[in-house]
Amino acid sequence: MPNDLDAVFHALSDPTRREILRMLLEDDMAVTDVAAPFSISLAAISKHLGVLTRAGLIRQEKRGRVTWCGLDPDALREASVWIQGFGQFEPVNLDAFERFLETELKDDPA
Amino acid sequence: MPNDLDAVFHALSDPTRREILRMLLEDDMAVTDVAAPFSISLAAISKHLGVLTRAGLIRQEKRGRVTWCGLDPDALREASVWIQGFGQFEPVNLDAFERFLETELKDDPA
DNA sequence: GGCATCCTCAACCAATCGGTTGACTATTGG
DNA sequence: CCAATAGTCAACCGATTGGTTGAGGATGCC
Numbered sequence A, B: 001m002p003n004d005l006d007a008v009f010h011a012l013s014d015p016t017r018r019e020i021l022r023m024l025l026e027d028d029m030a031v032t033d034v035a036a037p038f039s040i041s042l043a044a045i046s047k048h049l050g051v052l053t054r055a056g057l058i059r060q061e062k063r064g065r066v067t068w069c070g071l072d073p074d075a076l077r078e079a080s081v082w083i084q085g086f087g088q089f090e091p092v093n094l095d096a097f098e099r100f101l102e103t104e105l106k107d108d109p110a
Numbered sequence C: 001g002g003c004a005t006c007c008t009c010a011a012c013c014a015a016t017c018g019g020t021t022g023a024c025t026a027t028t029g030g
Numbered sequence D: 001c002c003a004a005t006a007g008t009c010a011a012c013c014g015a016t017t018g019g020t021t022g023a024g025g026a027t028g029c030c
Helices: A005-012 A015-026 A031-035 A042-054 A073-087 A094-106 B005-012 B015-026 B031-035 B042-054 B074-087 B094-106
Strands: A058-063 A066-071 B058-063 B066-071
Touching: A005 A015, A005 A042, A005 A073, A005 B005, A005 B015, A015 A031, A015 A042, A015 A058, A015 A066, A015 B005, A031 A042, A031 A066, A042 A058, A073 B074, B005 B015, B005 B042, B005 B074, B015 B031, B015 B042, B015 B058, B015 B066, B031 B042, B031 B066, B042 B058
Parallel strands: none
Antiparallel strands: A058 A066, B058 B066
């Protein structure tokens, strides 16, 4: 629904937000728990979650006093489809995937 | 080489830059020709091309007094691979692709 | 040589970004 | 009821963004 690629790519351009997405890939989390591993304020995390929500990348649902956050992969898929439109003139490159795995497992997988 | 996903996603977050990439998908172009369809200044386009170049998405090569711009899909592939890491826990969704094509062919294909 | 063309650089501008702090609202639990 | 917990909101800050204009350096052409 959010055909707004601007918002999706902007949301993905921040390493903190990508790390949040990676955390939510494992499980849904409360806002406070999302914030725990980071050294920035809870309010800053709340803003990041707002950016991700507005981009359609996550959903936030308030139950009691806890706001639960979970991935919403639709927007991510649209971004992926957009990108793949550029890959089509070249076959899928497995070398790139291998290089990605190398560097990603070596460094922080943000 | 440019493992900087920040720069790649930031570059993709601007509709003018995505449109430039779409144009370069068809053919290499001189800076002036890239700027022609847009209503902003040549200097602004030059800055956009700088952002795309620093992100590793395009290459610029000066021949004579003309600077030629062409796609460099490596960075795009890394971004695609990163995104697809999130899609793996769900099977590829062709519905999303169809919806994408519908909206994309209806609106401006930026 | 001299002029037009191609492009970048530098300075500036308003708007946005990522972050902080402090106040505030709700909800939970003793 | 009262205190602690969970989270957002608003104001503010410095840095960055996307845009402008004007100057100017290379290069190509007559």
